[in-house]
Amino acid sequence: MNITQVTPFSKGLQEKIDLLSKRREAIQLGSVSFASPLLLAPMSNICAFPFRLLMEELGCGGTVSELISCHGINYGNEKTIRMLSIHPEEKHVGIQLFGEDAESMAKAAKVALESRPKFIDINMGCPVRKVVTKGSGSALLKDTSKLGNFFGTIKKAIDIPLTIKIRTGWDDDMINAKEVIHIAREEGVEFVAIHGRTRTQQYKGQANWELLEEIASESPLPIIGNGDLHSASLVKKRMAKSECDAFMLARGPLRDPFIFLESYIKDNEEITFTPSDYWEITKRLFEYNQMYTDRERTLLVIMRKHMVWFAAGLSNAANFRNMIFKCPELDDSMKIAEDYFLSLETARKQINPDEAFMTSGHG
Ligand SMILES: Cc1cc2nc3c(=O)[nH]c(=O)nc-3n(C[C@H](O)[C@H](O)[C@H](O)COP(=O)(O)O)c2cc1C
Known part of the structure; x- marks a missing residue:
């Protein structure tokens, strides 16, 4: 479980993380x-x-x-x-x-x-x-x-x-x-x-x-x-x-x-997280999950749900969701996600916070 094994974030993403975290x-x-x-x-x-x-x-x-x-x-x-x-x-x-x-x-x-x-x-x-x-x-x-x-x-x-x-x-x-x-x-x-x-x-x-x-x-x-x-x-x-x-x-x-x-972006600032940032954190989450379990099926189930949630509010999210849930292989699913997030370039996310989402849980 050595964290140095993960792929570093790109300079652009890391700079945004550092800037906002410092606040x-x-x-x-x-x-x-x-x-x-x-x-x-x-x-x-x-x-x-x-x-x-x-x-x-x-x-x-x-x-x-x-x-x-x-x-x-x-x-x-x-x-x-x-x-x-x-x-x-x-x-x-x-x-x-x-x-x-x-x-x-x-x-x-x-x-x-x-x-x-x-x-x-x-x-x-x-x-x-x-x-x-x-x-x-x-x-x-x-x-x-x-x-x-x-x-x-x-x-x-x-x-x-x-x-x-x-x-x-x-x-x-x-x-x-x-x-x-x-x-x-x-x-x-x-x-x-x-x-x-x-x-x-x-x-x-x-x-x-x-x-x-x-x-x-x-x-x-x-x-x-x-x-x-x-x-x-x-x-x-x-x-x-x-x-x-x-x-x-x-x-x-x-x-x-x-x-x-x-939550730390100031009102007059134009800092956004892009679909390619989403792909970077998807890869990071995948790497951490590989440290957590080596069961391919478990990894697939975990990654599927996160990737679909990450895509919420991006264009063509419903189509992406269908493709991910139809795909039985982990590697292929990751490739679908990579192609999807990177194809969106600078598209902005639009989530309606009032829309019902996950209406059951343990607390
Ligand atoms: C999928 C899911 C699982 C949850 N599991 C737990 C849990 O294990 N322990 C707990 O105290 N609360 C659990 N909760 C409740 C959340 O911690 C939180 O109290 C609740 O979702 C309200 O917060 P939110 O509106 O930010 O989602 C869970 C909620 C969800 C949606």
């Missing part, structure tokens, strides 16, 4: 430091080290792994253990665990420490039925009387910061983020990320930023606001005026992987 200001949430207040949110089947590392290189201030089952870790499940891997070049990464029982979570957290994450995060936002019916994910928000012991037991097992990612509450009748934050603080949790929807809302409607701002303004712990920040202009507006200490972006960076950098 970021490092932040500290509790005792955890990040390169900027714009973080990549955890996403299952996406936030393994290849995508996380690429996002850090493209200006993201820090990342979190996908949700990882504490039971899978404790059983020594091979696939689960691989999810714990952190690349040596990753700088600000946390590992997110999910589970319903404090002892199992504490045991798994100790194993996770071997990967040397900067913090351990607890998933308390997953709305998926399979997770919730077992009492984990957002179901943890339902019975706050158990939370003190839950947090305390996990905290005692680790010697790095403990953090949580929650929703605003279970449903409209149980909006209890503030109570959860106070319990978390008592038990030494260091920051709280909040997706501004309830569990019953799943991904419907809008994230409730009014509530997020209110919670952040009163919170005894640093708050990371999350939900619907799908474009650099939305991020800029929120960064300019917010009570939140930081922000997490999940779906936005999938279609616009330059969103973290673009």
Whole structure:
């Protein structure tokens, strides 16, 4: 896993990355430091080290792994253990665990420490039925009387910061983020990320930023606001005026992987990321994924989805998508992507941030 093996970015792309990255200001949430207040949110089947590392290189201030089952870790499940891997070049990464029982979570957290994450995060936002019916994910928000012991037991097992990612509450009748934050603080949790929807809302409607701002303004712990920040202009507006200490972006960076950098472009500046820049980062992501797995089929599945997301909003994206999904071979798929991105020359991306995109997930 030697990072010097990857193909360097072109001078033009690297200069844009360097210029915009320099404008970021490092932040500290509790005792955890990040390169900027714009973080990549955890996403299952996406936030393994290849995508996380690429996002850090493209200006993201820090990342979190996908949700990882504490039971899978404790059983020594091979696939689960691989999810714990952190690349040596990753700088600000946390590992997110999910589970319903404090002892199992504490045991798994100790194993996770071997990967040397900067913090351990607890998933308390997953709305998926399979997770919730077992009492984990957002179901943890339902019975706050158990939370003190839950947090305390996990905290005692680790010697790095403990953090949580929650929703605003279970449903409209149980909006209890503030109570959860106070319990978390008592038990030494260091920051709280909040997706501004309830569990019953799943991904419907809008994230409730009014509530997020209110919670952040009163919170005894640093708050990371999350939900619907799908474009650099939305991020800029929120960064300019917010009570939140930081922000997490999940779906936005999938279609616009330059969103973290673009959030630092000044209004009078003409800095753009071209389709050929997209091809360069596609190659970089491919190289990182080759370090992650040598299974050709897995690589194909991973690269297909990212390439199609990267193409969103570019011309002929629908046609490109069809070609990619019909192509059974990895090398041929990469060639199709190269031809596609390079044929577009200077075309600009146009994404409608209000258009429905990925309306289910684990948090
Ligand atoms: C495909 C997908 C997978 C997700 N997986 C996780 C996860 O593993 N853990 C978690 O806490 N949240 C997960 N989430 C929720 C996101 O972290 C985030 O809270 C949510 O998507 C709202 O942010 P956004 O509007 O920027 O996408 C996932 C979301 C999506 C779309």
